[in-house]
Amino acid sequence: MKKREGEGSSRKNGDAAREQDTGSCSSPVVAAFKVFQQELDTKHDKYERLVKISRDITIESKRTIFLLHRVANVPNTEEVLKEAELKLEGVRQKIGQVAEELRGEDIHQFHRAFTPGIQEYVEAVSFLHYIRHRSLISLEEINARLVYMRAEGGDPKASAEGPAPGAQVLTFHVTPSDYLLGVADLTGELMRMCISSVGNGDIDTPFQLSQFLRQIHDGFSYIGNTGPYEVSKKLHTLRQSLGKVEDACYALHVRGSEIPKHMLADVFCSRTALLDSDEGVA
Amino acid sequence: MSVTEMFSHIQGFLSADQDIREEIRKVVQGLEQTAREILTLLQSVHQPSGFKEIPSKCAKARDLFCTVKTQIGDLKTKFPVEQYYRFHEHWRFVLQRLTFLAAFVVYLESENLVTREEVAQILGIEVVREKGFHLDIEDYLAGVLIMASELSRLAVNSVTAGDYNRPLRISNFINELDSGFRLLNLKNDPLRKRYDGLKYDVKKIEEVVYDLSIRGLAKESESSGDK
Missing domain, CATH: 1.20.58.200 (Translin; domain 2)
Structure with missing residues (x-):
């Protein structure tokens, strides 16, 4: 506006005309735009709320992952795992809020708002699952835990889905691509876990991890370029992580053979034994 | 479920997704072609001789919008209706062009701003998401x-x-x-x-x-x- 006025008096005419028009608020165009304004604001507000929840989910999930990395250093693993489980339960409640916001909406419309959080959650939950079961959590297992029962049955539209009157079931579906991207991030955590477990003298875990990572890597190679664009980017990082783990295994194998047989047996019995022998050999 | 099984399961989903997108892309290409035809037709209003022909050009454009309607009708069958935004990117651009063309025709005819309802009606789609394939605001x-x-x-x-x-x-x-x-x-x-x-x-x-x-x-x- 200012710039235009600065260009000379030539615009006076147009400005006057505009003032006239803005004065008449009853014009159908302005009335229509007032409706658009509301609609856009509602949409943007919802989007921003989702971004906020997503950020909370990310933060809590990251904390859970850090907590899980401590598993290797503490004597009582079960306690840590329980704490992690508790934290993830909190995250699931937050995802419930996302589901609440998305009730009756097209989840793809707002997908970009919450996808970072969901990926981080997948990463955390699959990390916990791996530590517990040494296997990859499936998409179905993740989704099975994202089912929410709401006591207050407010919306008549949604209550049709609920089995019991008054209580309604709300589900959140992690999309396969979010799952894939979460799993891709998981590999980075597994690499870190592998390296730290070498430091702790745990010889079993690195080999297990490298095998597991290789399986995941093969899986991603199988998917290749057909997946979403981000997958191919993460595949590169995955390859690097795998390389690091394989190098660690190689080093362990080579150096492991230098440890005398009877000491190697000790090594497998307890971690502290390895720490001692490691010092002895090196 | 083994890791391999899991990945092939997801791969199945991804290739199904790709197939749908391929189908959509084909229909959208047709739509783009029709949109270009309408645009070419309407461009003649910029010619000195074209001003008198505005009504007839608009009528012709209206005819072409019938083709658009059938093409969009075809597009609707290519994906589950509740997943509009999953594939939105594919037709977003062409829908904007078509809105422009519809708005232009309506302006040339009546010198009024086309309403969302009118555009939706010209294109044979809905205004609100709940009703089906709609025009995003x-x-x-x-x-x-x-x-x-x-x-x-x-x-x-x-x-x-x-x-x-x-x-x-x-x-x-x-x-x-x-x-x-x-x-x-x-x-x-x-x-x-x-x-x-x-x-x-x-x-x-x-x-x-x-x-x-x-x-x-x-x-x-x-x-x-x-x-």
Whole structure:
């Protein structure tokens, strides 16, 4: 506006005309735009709320992952795992809020708002699952835990889905691509876990991890370029992580053979034994 | 479930997704072709000789919109209706173009701003998401903005063709549109970028109006405006 006025008096005419028009608020165009304004604001507000929840989910999930990395250093693993489980339960409640916001909406419309959080959650939950079961959590297992029962049955539209009157079931579906991207991030955590477990003298875990990572890597190679664009980017990082783990295994194998047989047996019995022998050999 | 099984399960999902997208892309290509045909048809209004033919051109364009309707009807069958936004990117652009074309035709016919309902009706789609394949509000607004720059061109060309009244009417129309857009709280998104271009259209038309009024070419309509 200012710039235009600065260009000379030539615009006076147009400005006057505009003032006239803005004065008449009853014009159908302005009335229509007032409706658009509301609609856009509602949409943007919802989007921003989702971004906020997503950020909370990310933060809590990251904390859970850090907590899980401590598993290797503490004597009582079960306690840590329980704490992690508790934290993830909190995250699931937050995802419930996302589901609440998305009730009756097209989840793809707002997908970009919450996808970072969901990926981080997948990463955390699959990390916990791996530590517990040494296997990859499936998409179905993740989704099975994202089912929410709401006591207050407010919306008549949604209550049709609920089995019991008054209580309604709300589900959140992690999309396969979010799952894939979460799993891709998981590999980075597994690499870190592998390296730290070498430091702790745990010889079993690195080999297990490298095998597991290789399986995941093969899986991603199988998917290749057909997946979403981000997958191919993460595949590169995955390859690097795998390389690091394989190098660690190689080093362990080579150096492991230098440890005398009877000491190697000790090594497998307890971690502290390895720490001692490691010092002895090196 | 083993890792391999899991990945092949997901791979199945991904390739199904790819297939749907491929189908959509084919239909959208057809739509783009029709949109180009309509555009070419309407471009002739910028010709000096074209001004008299506006009604007949609009009628022809309306005919072509019937083709658009069938093509969009075809598009609707290619994916589950509740997943509109999953594939939105594929038709977003062409839908904006078609909104522009519909808005342009309606403007040429009646010099009114096309409503969202009218566009939806011309294209044979819905206004609200719940009812099915619909026109996203941002796409509608983007289409209207494309029309604004087309109108600024029309203002210039109508002067060349000796029509001194039309630019004034266009100027009023665009100013009203501009004040409408001012009401919107746009985020830093593509629509916002498009809207930022509107001021240049406003400026261009104002310059035309200025040129006309300083030379007394627009006397007749100006006096009617002062009343």
